[in-house]
Amino acid sequence: MREIETLLFANETFYRAVADQDMDALEGVWSVAVPVSCLHPGWPPLHGRDEVMESWRRIINGPAPPAIECHAATAHLIGGTGLVTCYEKIGAEWLIASNLFVREGQDWAMVHHQSGPVSQPPEGDEITPTPQAN
Amino acid sequence: MREIETLLFANETFYRAVADQDMDALEGVWSVAVPVSCLHPGWPPLHGRDEVMESWRRIINGPAPPAIECHAATAHLIGGTGLVTCYEKIGAEWLIASNLFVREGQDWAMVHHQSGPVSQPPEGDEITPTPQAN
Numbered sequence: 001m002r003e004i005e006t007l008l009f010a011n012e013t014f015y016r017a018v019a020d021q022d023m024d025a026l027e028g029v030w031s032v033a034v035p036v037s038c039l040h041p042g043w044p045p046l047h048g049r050d051e052v053m054e055s056w057r058r059i060i061n062g063p064a065p066p067a068i069e070c071h072a073a074t075a076h077l078i079g080g081t082g083l084v085t086c087y088e089k090i091g092a093e094w095l096i097a098s099n100l101f102v103r104e105g106q107d108w109a110m111v112h113h114q115s116g117p118v119s120q121p122p123e124g125d126e127i128t129p130t131p132q133a134n
Numbered sequence: 135m136r137e138i139e140t141l142l143f144a145n146e147t148f149y150r151a152v153a154d155q156d157m158d159a160l161e162g163v164w165s166v167a168v169p170v171s172c173l174h175p176g177w178p179p180l181h182g183r184d185e186v187m188e189s190w191r192r193i194i195n196g197p198a199p200p201a202i203e204c205h206a207a208t209a210h211l212i213g214g215t216g217l218v219t220c221y222e223k224i225g226a227e228w229l230i231a232s233n234l235f236v237r238e239g240q241d242w243a244m245v246h247h248q249s250g251p252v253s254q255p256p257e258g259d260e261i262t263p264t265p266q267a268n
Contacts, residue, residue: 035210037219039230042253045219047208074181076169078245079214079236085171085179085246096173098232098248102213111212112219114232116250119176 007075007082010108011099015070015088021060027053031109034102039114041095066090072122082108087122094121141209141216144242145233149204149222155194161187165243168236173248175229200224206256216242221256228255 010029017025030036030052038046038055046052059066073086082101087094097115101108144163151159164170164186172186173179174193180186193200207220216235221228231249235242 034212037208037210037217039219039232039250039252041250044252044254044256045206045208045221045230047219072179074171074179076171078168078234081213081215081234083171083234083246085173085181087179096179096248098173098234098246100212100215100217100232100234112217112232114173114230114248114250116173116175116248118173118178120178122178 003077003082004075007077007084007101007108008073010082010101010110011073011075011084011086012070014099014110014113015068018056018060018066019068021065023057023060026056026060029110031102031104031111033104033109034111036110037112039116041116081111087118088115089121094118137211137216138209141211141218141235141242142207144216144235144244145207145209145218145220146204148233148244148247149202152190152194152200153202155199157191157194160190160194163244165236165238165245167238167243168245170245172246173250175250215245221252222249223255228252 014029017029036049036052038052040055046055069089071087071089073084075084084099086097088097095115096118100112102111148163151163170183170186171181172189174189180189203223205221205223207218209218218233220231222231229249230252234246236245
């Protein structure tokens with residue numbers, strides 16, 4: 001149970017780092033020991049820490065840094081790794097994501113991330129209406 | 135090295151089962167021991183073997199069963215699990231996918247799958263031109 005809690009905490013730390021545009025925190029979240037990979041929607045697959053961290057640098061320093069929130073996270077311990085699936089709310093848009101973590105010392109370190117489209121928000125969440133000009 | 139080969143073979147077996155509309159093979163590929171999950175593009179997240187297998191049943195028995203091929207697969211062993219990232223070619227469309235496997239006896243069993251959009255095919259592959267009426 002404690003393992004699941006720390007895993008969900010690591011997942012939250014990742015999203016907070018992106019939302020805060022905190023590159024140091026992102027560098028700390030991602031594994032330094034394991035080959036990492038990242039599949040951003042619409043991007044080619046990124047492999048290795050250099051490519052992955054450069055993508056986050058571009059995203060959080062880009063013209064529209066994501067006001068990202070994690071919702072409805074589900075965590076599983078699988079063969080020594082931790083898998084979290086969750087919704088991502090970015091402004092009024094929703095995505096779904098897979099986040100894979102591995103134990104590094106006392107912490108969970110991120111080794112893989114993919115996010116992609118979803119048809120609707122999680123149950124109980126409403127689509128944020130786009131403000132309309134009167 | 136042998137582990138990577140068997141992991142890529144398990145990944146190929148998954149795509150062949152989908153392409154062949156072979157539900158028995160798909161049932162064999164997915165784990166029976168670990169909580170499985172699946173994030174199809176545009177679908178809500180699916181959790182548990184019943185939901186996941188039902189989704190594949192709908193997909194392969196649907197009006198347009200996917201002529202799916204796996205390209206440019208990359209495999210990593212991470213903390214007792216096997217992660218494969220690859221491109222999926224479905225007709226003239228390309229997607230990217232994350233496939234997570236865990237050891238079950240002598241085999242790799244699938245525990246998670248997500249696929250989503252990609253901007254272009256893998257290097258060296260051409261986008262299949264859509265036939266144009268004259």
